[in-house]
Amino acid sequence: MQADIPARSAVVDLGSNSVRMVVFDGISRNPVPIFNEKAVLRLGRGLTTTGRLNEDGVAMAVDVLRRFHAIARGMNAHPFEVLATAAVRDATNGPEFVASLRHFMPDVPIRILSGIEEADHSALGVLCGIPEANGLVADIGGGSLELIHLDSDGRHDADTLALGVIRLSDRASGNVASAKAIADADLTGVQWLNDMQGKTLYLVGGAFRALARLQIARTNYPLNIVHYYTLNPQAARDMTGWLIQSNRRSLERLPNAPRKRLDDVPFAATVLRRLIRRIEPEKIVFCVDGLREGWYALNVAPELQMLDPLETVSRDMCTRLGRSDTLPDALIDWTGPVFSTETDLQRRLRQTACRLSDVGSHDHPEYRAEQTYMRVLWVQGAGFDHQARAALALALAVRYEAEPDTAPYLRTSRSLLDDDAFTWAITLGLTLRLAYALCGGTETLLDGTRLELISNQLCLHLTSARVAVRGDAVRRRLNRLAQAMKLTARLDEAPQVVATV
Incomplete structure (x- = not known):
């Protein structure tokens, strides 16, 4: 790579519901995406009954990935990798599909992640965005739900469940009440979740983000940013109840409603509601950083992750x-x-x-x-x-x-x-x-000045070398600050030394 071409990296997240490519600019503690595009393929639709990838989705995937490949190479992205998740790893025609991709992208690594690897990447992504994270990470996709325990000692107790929104809908024949029973049964089987009682629940994945966007719109929340959006358990229960009961048309009326996700919303809300019931978290935090950012942290900037x-x-x-x-x-x-x-x-x-x-x-x-x-x-x-x-x-x-x-x-x-x-x-x-x-x-003019709290006074000290910086603007701003602090302002000026000849 030429020295004048900035370092870039790219990752494709080939999931059960959608495929997304992100190109990151440079190597830094905080990933900087300069290209981020998604296509909904529904590769995992019908997998529960057929055991195979959705044929329409496969045809679309080839076209989309040809485009992504051209863009990544045109942007000189290196490393560039494709990560395939639940649908590809579970489908009987998954290896055949991957072979077809390798035919026109022979220079691009295509990795089929296990459920545990997927959970680990998601956990790394959460730590990239919320380094103090301590609790349970739940990453929902189209085919699976990854669960992993995070604490100050690292990542533990990962599990993958067939509770992705497409898979759950198929298993429940589109019935939300049946989905509730399925989710309860699957979550009950994860014994280590007993130790997650009262911990923070971190939510990752497009379907969970859709819930946050809808709740932000519904409540007129003043900041339209999903990352770090936080709810207490009761607010989250109210949200999931509303989303399960709402019809698509009413949700479509909300500002910025994620229309392509609305069919998944009742099933994502059901999974979240059952998770809340299972672990009774202290709070629920939405995180936009997940598998792709975890890949970046692991493969592009691992040595920078200790930075604040x-x-x-x-x-x-x-x-x-x-x-x-x-x-x-x-x-x-x-x-x-x-x-x-x-x-x-x-x-x-x-x-x-x-x-x-x-x-x-x-x-x-x-x-x-x-x-x-x-x-x-x-x-x-x-x-x-x-x-x-x-x-x-x-x-x-x-x-x-x-x-x-x-x-x-x-x-x-x-x-x-x-x-x-x-x-x-x-x-x-x-x-x-x-x-x-x-x-x-x-910086030079700040040297020789200092603030000090003395009893009920806010005192600005000026040495003889800095007396010249005093003036009406300084006095007004000192008075304003003292007033805000409910103190009296005082300006302490050292006498100027006058040179004699």
Whole structure:
């Protein structure tokens, strides 16, 4: 590969319901997809009764994979691999189908994953997107449901069940009540699920994502992002009950309804409802990272998986969009005294905010606050749950002069954050606003200034070398920050040394 061609990699997920190819750009802690296309093939339709892949799906798959092969090669993707899952591994004509693919893609590895390998890839994908994940991963496809236990010691106790949405529908002859009994029987047979009681349930797979999209639309949830979307058990039970009882026409009326998934929804909802009954999870978290991201973590960037994804994405944005790679570390130290009682999570978010605090420097000044808010709220990347997105976006909008009481675009943060988190974000934003008034984005001018909490006062100290940076803007921003903290502002200026000749 020529040095001027960026490194790219591609993986095809050839499933029972659909085939999808993702091309990732570069080698980084957080996968960056630059091509993502899916085709619904229904390869697994009828497999339960015939034992064979759906013939119409096979014909479509050949055309789709020829296209994917041309695109991946045109984009110089390497490695490039096809991963086949439940339908291909279970069908009697699976080997024949794979041989036909190898005929026109002789240079592309085609791997038929076992159920345990599929579960392991999905678990790696969850860890790629949610590195602190601890609980049960459930990855639903068209042909199978993979279950695997994640904790701080690694991945354990994987199982695969014939509870994919197509397979379950076939087994139940399209009857949801029969599907409930089948799912209960299959899940009861997985003894290690007894140890998952009260753990977090992480949901992976297109059919589960469809449930989240429908619930987001139904409830007018303020952030249309599935990754990290979280429900408590009662909300999840309400959701699954609604989805099982709803007809297709009513679901189609919802904004952004995943129409190609609507026939699968009652069966995915049934599986989820039975899982919740089986393990009684503490909470349910949807994850968009699964098998494909697990493949990336295993084959493209394994040595980078120990990095903090939140820190990685914030450093990358700082480098691409900011003016200084060194100022953020100075800001982390400088803002510290204002947040002396912060939690570990707040410290991590404050550090992230400092790294992101200049990402709007090149935007139009009239729209800088709003642009920065949306950029952070909607950023693609791992490590951001919805409350973190809302808090960071709010803090950085305030840093760019947004007024929390009047700016209409801040409504998502108002909806997602409780009073304490909202106040914390505003305080952080005002602290960063004061810092940039002092330094103008240069680390040198921040040196020689410091904040200190003294009793009921917020004191800004300026050494003799930095007295010149004081001015009306600095005083106003110091007063605003002190007011937000319910303190009195104080400006402590060291006397300037006047040189004599």
